[in-house]
Amino acid sequence: MVMSLRLQMNNITKMSRNQKGFTLVESLLVLSVFMILSLITAFSLQPQHDVLEDRVFISQLSADLxxxxxxxxxxxxxxSILIVPSQYKYYMFASAAGTPIVERNYSTNIYLxxxxxxxxxxxxxxxxxxxFGSFYIQTKKNNYxxxxxxGEGRFYVTEL
Structure with a gap:
């Protein structure tokens, strides 16, 4: 029993000596490829961010209205609905002197x-x-x- 235990210990130490890891150059090469792919992905996602920002704002404003x-x-x-473009905010008040029922900030990339x-x-x-009538929303990508x-207080959003 003791002999078989010693043989197993010798086999384990031989295995650990024969194992080789990656060199520093190989590790740096893999890391640099990973960083390049990450940067390419990050730059390709920026236009999608602008489109999503537009959609989220239009959706949020419609839901608030x-x-x-x-x-x-x-x-x-x-x-009362009050839109203050200089502050990039809009408010909705239930009474003239009361606190707003909705107070929302929006992106500085959006102009009303x-x-x-x-x-x-x-x-x-x-x-x-x-x-009744229309007002306009201008974003980086589109105009609405x-x-x-x-009558009936209906409204709709169109892309120009």
Whole structure:
């Protein structure tokens, strides 16, 4: 039993002496290839980031406008929407002196401008808007128009 244990120990020490690792040059070569592939991937993802930023903003603004409309209907209160492009923010108020029900910052890559609709309007108690028309959104990649229709407070977003 002791003899077989010694033979196993000798075999283990021989195996560990015969093993060879990677040289420093081989390791650096693999690391440099990995870094080059990572950089190429990172630079190719930047345009996708801009497109996703546009989509997320349009989606979030649409959801917030629908929320403000539903809030006006369910609480029977007029909801004011105020867009402040210089601060890259928009607010939604349920009352003139109250705190906003929605306060949202958006990216400095997105610019909102007035069209036939000013950047402050209201959803009335029945869900209609007090003014109708369009305002514009300009991003790095695309331009959009948000149009509010007469009656029912419906709106839609179109890419220009």
């Amino acid at each position: 629908l929320y403000a409309q539903q809030y006006a209907i369910s609480h029977q209160k007029e909801v 401008t007035e069209g036939s609709l000013p950047l402050n309007f209201n959803f009335l108690r029945d869900g209609n808007v007090n003014k 128009r948000i149009t509010f229709l007469i």
